[in-house]
Amino acid sequence: MNKTLKLLKLFLSSLLLFALIFPFENIFASTLDSNSKDFNNTNNLTTISYSEEDYISSKKTYKEISNQTFKQNMNLFNSLTYNLNNEYELKQYIYSELKKCQTKIDISRFCTSLTPNDADYIFNTYFDTLYEYPDIFYTTDSVSFTYSTDSNNFISFCELQITYPYDKDTLNKVINDFSLKVAEINDLYLQDISNPLELEYEIYDYIINNTKYDYENLQSNTVPYISHTAYGSLINGIAVCDGYSKAAKVLFNLVGIDSGIIVSYEMNHAWNYVKFDNQYYHLDITWADPSFDTGKHNYSYFNLSDEEMSKDHIWPNIYPNCTSDKFSFLRKDIGYKSFRLKDKIYYDNYENKIKSISISGDASEVVLENTPSNHLIGYNNTLYIALGNEIKSINLSSKKLASFRNTNSFINNLDILNGILYIETYDSGNFQFDLKTPEDVNCDGIVDILDLSTLGLKYNVKSTDSIWRRRFDINKDSIIDLFDIIFLTKKL
Structure with missing residues (x-):
């Protein structure tokens, strides 16, 4: 009995000793494991x-x-x-x-x-x-x-x-140049527009008018990476499809338009989608650009439905569905002889009439009867039409038709870029006219008392002020003051 009791005490003592030692072994082992783990993190990356x-x-x-299967997998x-x-x-x-x-x-x-x-x-x-x-x-x-x-x-x-x-200095420079360019575009083209749809048209038109497709490098398979970027489009004025799309996205972000970029691996192509009134639409600025595909600037790839877009595009089923055909009127009723001024599109659909339609397609009217044209463009509040050798102007406030220029040669093409009218003739060469009138600060095609009162509302505003608008600074001295008013009154 005593022998059994001694054995039991010995067993319990051993068990107690083991229990006392084991936690320290665990701690020691844990420390070793922890050190080993840190070592692996730094050396086995x-x-x-x-x-x-x-x-x-x-x-x-x-x-x-x-789409449903894809979304289920993502969820x-x-x-x-x-x-x-x-x-x-x-x-x-x-x-x-x-x-x-x-x-x-x-x-x-x-x-x-x-x-x-x-x-x-x-x-x-x-x-x-x-x-x-x-x-x-x-x-x-x-x-x-x-x-x-x-x-x-x-x-x-x-x-x-x-x-x-880039090196550090070049990197800072290209970023600064890009920021200044976006601010300039906002100041000159976007800031005074309150209608989101008009902003989309303005961005679409700006990129088409100021970007050339990098076709030469595409042909030789030497397209630089910069042509795939928004910088290529907005600064260099040269880009390929994703550069066009990224430039649009930058400006859409700037003005608060819900948008994205669609990438088609099968087509090796990219374009945008936009959202208006809870509906999504396709927007392919590259394919609308006449520098890429011959023809006049038009709205054939502006706000398309899936059904319209699928006629010549394919894309992954991971993007928003575009079911609305609200803007199909741009393909049905309006051809290449068209031009947008603010919230209206003016066009000649070969009926010897100049017509207009709202940018949303909700309202249309005849501007002038019995007015055939070969080419139709506009600037501020004036349309310019070409017929044969002659260019005529139409003031949209008075609806008056007047002779603008006679070229003594058949006019092949009219174009306007940044206020310059470009005229291409059959055998008399090419001409250009500066249509800009700095004193017409409200852009209605006439310098009058309305411009003076508009300028007065901006009096003493400096270029550093948040309400600064570059076009009101007639003499370009970074302040709107008496000298600007003097310049304007000379035109009254």
């Missing part, structure tokens, strides 16, 4: 690279995959590993860091529920950010990210590595 071409390829979705992914709020926050964070030109962006806190299998999603979110905010034009077309994982294979560290194709 994985780096992956991804290009914009990979991103575009990932957007490819075959016709047999429906399943989001519910398991991510959420839309987190995605929005990640985009905003990436955008803010790219605005600072950071070369390394730690996104670890956004990736704790992701695994290495979600690498494509991380990359796509990065490029989605660039397509949503194309004012970030100054990175290269590829990105890398370095990551490590925890014991459960979830990402514990994740860092994007960004490269820039």
Whole structure:
């Protein structure tokens, strides 16, 4: 009995000793594991690279995959590993860091529920950010990210590595030049327009009038990356389709128009979609540009439905459905002999009549009867039509028709760019006339007391003031003052 009791005491003592020692062993082992884990995080990092071409390829979705199936798959992914709020926050964070030109962006806190299998999603979110905010034009077309994982294979560290194709001084210069250009476009063309639809037309027209398709480089397969950017369109005036689309997106963002960029892998093409009155529409500025496809500037690719667009475009089933045909009148009723002035489109549909229709298609009227024309353009409050050798002007306030110029040769084409009228004749060469009248500050085609009163409302406003408008500064001295009024009264 005593022997048994001694054995029991010995066993209990051993058990107690083991219990006392074991926690310290656990702590020691845990410390070793922790040190080992940190070591692995710093020495066993994985780096992956991804290009914009990979991103575009990932957007490819075959016709047999429906929108519903795609959305179900995305919802399943989001519910398991991510959420839309987190995605929005990640985009905003990436955008803010790219605005600072950071070369390394730690996104670890956004990736704790992701695994290495979600690498494509991380990359796509990065490029989605660039397509949503194309004012970030100054990175290269590829990105890398370095990551490590925890014991459960979830990402514990994740860092994007960004490269820039410029040195620091050049980078600052191109960013500043771009910002100034966007501000200038806003000041001269957009700031005084309150109608969102008119803003869309204005942006569409501006890009067409000021961007040339980079066809020469396309033919030789030497298109520089800058032609794929908004900078190429707005600064260089040369771009390919995604450059056109990104420039439009920058300006749509600026004025608050809900929009996006559609990428078609099958067509190697990009264009925009826009949203108005809860309806989505296709907008292909590239294909509407006569510098790309011969013909006059028109609205054949402005706000199309899916049905209209599918006649010559194909795209992945991942973009908003465009079901409205509200703007089909632009294809049915209005041809190449048309021109928009503010909220109306003027056109000649070969009935010897000059007609107008509102930009929404809701109201139309005859402007002038018995007025045939070969070409029709406009500036401010005046239309210019060409018939044979002669150019005539129509003041839209008085509806008066007057002779403007006789060229003594058949007129092949009329065009207007930034207030300059360009005339191309058959055998008498080409001519140009400056139509700008700085004193016509309200842009109604007449210098009168209304211009003086409009100028008076801006008196003593300086170029540094938020309400500054460049067109009111008649003598270009960065202040609206008595000297501007003197210049204007001389024209009364």
